[in-house]
Amino acid sequence: MNMPATKIEVGTATPAGAAASVVAMTLKRPPRGEAYARIARETAVRVIPPLVVIALLALVWELVCRRAGSALPPPSKVFKDTKELIFDPFFDHGGIDKGLFWHLSASLQRVALGYSLSAVAGIALGVLVGQSVWAMRGLDPLFQVLRTIPPLAWLPLSLAAFRDGQPSAIFVIFITSIWPIIINTAVGIRNIPQDYRNVAAVVQLNPLEFFGKIMIPAAAPYIFTGLRIGIGLSWLAIIAAEMLIGGVGIGFFIWDAWNSSHISEIILALFYVGIVGFVLDRLIAGLGKIVTRGTAQN
Secondary structure, rough: OOOOEEEEEEOOOOOEEEEEEOOEEEOOOOOOHHHHHHHHHHHHHHHHHHHHHHHHHHHHHHHHHHHOOOOOOOOHHHHHHHHHHHOOOOOOOOOOOOOOHHHHHHHHHHHHHHHHHHHHHHHHHHHHHOOOOOHHHHHHHHHHHHHHOOOOHHHHHHHHOOOOOHHHHHHHHHHHHHHHHHHHHHHHHHHOOOHHHHHHHHHHOOOHHHHHHHHHHHHHHHHHHHHHHHOOOOOHHHHHHHHHHOOOOOOHHHHHHHHHHOHHHHHHHHHHHHHHHHHHHHHHHHHHHHHHHOOOOO
16 A cells, blocks of 8 residues: 655746746655565564474474383473463462462562562672772672572571571572672773763762762663673572472472473473573563663663
8 A cells, every 4th residue: 555645846947927837746655565574574584583493393302202212202292281281371279289370470479579689789789899999809709709609509598597488589589699780780880981980070979969870871781781690590590499498489380290290291381481581581681771772881
């Protein structure tokens, strides 16, 4: 369907007294279908290659696991065994007998709380370490040592301290995800251009104004890099922690399926874990693009 034509009238020179003649020129805009076709091509370039790869991997998986004696089920059997979980993720029969939606929801709530705490504390400590030489010398070696401790190594200590699985899992998320946030924030603060600091001194910004108008905007790309790493570690940590603390959660669902020898349910849960982790990463990345738009290092 063509867009409405735009007419431009051009007068032609004529002898004196003669009537001026007018030539109408019509400029046609590109049809709307071309714009839709361009969007479709761009979408296909992004979507088709991963779909082809996934289809090939599924085909190989099906051929390999259909052989007699295979320890893992093929995709066709996974779908057959788990189609009730796929098409009815919202059932709730009480206790831990719930659909995958409720397990994922419980895990995401723990991640949201633990990750939010680590983001606030991590950015604050990162600013302190990045801005103060004495704080960097005193705290940075400690942070470098603590960040190498595996997430599950903190779980027995947190259970002993809190004596409950819920706060213990949140603490494991917090202590796992805080280190990349601290380190990346500190690097961003230390890399603020000296010109920015000079301008802040000239206009006599107070510490709060300097923090809000100079520090955070200049270090935002580094901060969001740490936040992206942190959200991935948070999701990894909660899955591992829930396998040990029990209760409702996708980690416990996987462990319970293993104890019941339901391998197909484990594969389905891992698929959902991967999708949710990808979505969480994209959300933080998208927020980072919005916040860091127009900064010096984007």
